[in-house]
Amino acid sequence: MKKYLSLLILPLLLLVSCKKADSSKTITVGFSQIGAESDWRKASTLSIKEEAKKRGIELKFSDAQQKQENQLKAIRAFIAQGVDVIALAPVVTTGWDDVLKEARAANIPVILIDRRVDVSEDGLYACYIGADCTEEGRKAGRWLIENVGKQAGIAELVGTVGSGPAVERKKGFEEAIKGEPGLKIIKSQSGDFTRSQGKEVMEQFLKSPERDQINVLYAHNDDMALGAIQAIEEAGKKPGKDIVIISCDGVKEIFRQILAGKANCTVECNPMVGPYLFDVVETYMRGETIPPRVIPHEDVFDARNITQEVIDGRSY
């Protein structure tokens, strides 16, 4: 029996050995990340981890594996630990009222990363650092009108249902194409921001009765577009030529595809929020007021401004 108990203790001892020196002078930030479902998300995580290391800030990182209940547990654990600041990338927009109120009662400011939340009262979070996804949708729509024309059948790959970026990128795109009756969204379905589902849903689109009317694909993120490119090739069509591909995020792989002529446009959504986040954290720790909104710098990329040099220079 004792032998077996010690086998149990072993992995737990691993935790103790990983314990860092406890210094009350270092700033501690608890970050609840959604998961690692896309290259974009992984880049965001890496940016935050590296920036924390660079600035000597202790980062408590929790990967929620796409589940909201794990994020609620993580935030409560951060509150119990007494971190200085909580950063949260919320997987969905609702259900955060209770835990944000608890954080407020414990005097810990919450900074939202990348996605917004739907809350019943103001003052539940201190700052939102993230792209303006509605503007990204508009940029995609405008690029379409300027570069493809005013007549097109559009297939839309929507992001995770209920998530901020999905809702906003859809809204912005529809706003931009509203004035053009020749631009119609004939298919719209969720690919959950992942490559595999992007491929599956595109396959379905290409088997549907409207398949010959599709000449533009608007994907809410690059990973879904990359999956769709595979599906288009397997269906015997040419991605980038038979079907124009517009997506959001700006990951390295889509840049390569644009250079190869298989995709057409990507609206950058900058995931490197590390520097922005810790600037806000340090501002707060100095006792100054935090700006309520921080927008990272972003561009639109297509064949005209992508070269091999640009690709090599991308960190994600």
Place this chain on the structure above:
Amino acid sequence: MLKRLRFPIRYVPFAATVAVFIGAYAIGAISFKNFFTLRVFVNLFHDNAYLGIAAVGTGIVILSGGIDLSVGAVIAFTGMLVAKLTACGINTGLAILIALAVGILFGILQGTLIASFDLPPFLVTLGGMFLARGGSFIINEEALSILKNPVLDFIEDNLQLSLGNGVYLECIEVVYLIVLLCGIVFTQWTPLGRRIYAIGVNEQSALLMGVPVARTKIMAYGIAGFCSALAGIVFTVYLKSGNPLNCIGLEMDAIAAVVIGGILLTGGVGYLLGSLFGVLTLGLIQVLIMFQGNINSWWTRIIIGILVLLFIFMQNLITKLSDKKQ
């Protein structure tokens, strides 16, 4: 036969579970600042109440010698039901009662197929899982939020007990503790509870003894259905939304919690109180990893896997030892 259930060696798995829990808690208390606080302890109950309630139902079914794979799907289904009904304007209390009734009926249906038609529980509840999961999507394809609900808001703001230091004992964990207590009293001190143990130990012997096996099994699955539905309601209130994708695979967590809690998977052995420690241990591992802040969160799964294997091995050993003594 009933005396054998009180045989001291049978306490060993339960004692081991408690030891693991206390051991892990001690390691956390030593390693991390603010770990040994009331807040962390209460959070364990609050954050895992839904799993705990589901584990009570799963535990009862496993004690009877069966298994229930439909737990996660029924949680999602009843959650969606409550969200949809309240969104349509139906009184919250009524919606909750309807969801509970649906859960009980679903459980009884599964139990009837298993008991009266002699179908394997694994397959019947697997089918039930697909039915319930599909049903959740039919109710609504996307997540439904329950934002401004006066009844739920009232419960949240008022039905809480202050334990000092900003820590509150809230409705969800109290519901779990009541369900757990009822489950323990039921299995240990009621005739139906004893019958469940009897058919779990040896169904043939129980039948020959005059135990109404079919009826007992149906009741067990009906109770499990009730627990899954209640867990679904608690989960929906916890997240303030229903989502057809909720709790995929939760039945596996419930089974793991029950096994780690010392209940034998073949049935008839173990104590529901063990499921409490199983659930808390699962939650504790997650909290330890969160406090550490640097370990990949997927280690939770690996550690749970190791614990499950260890406990099954230990239970096997004990069964062999107690068989030898006869």
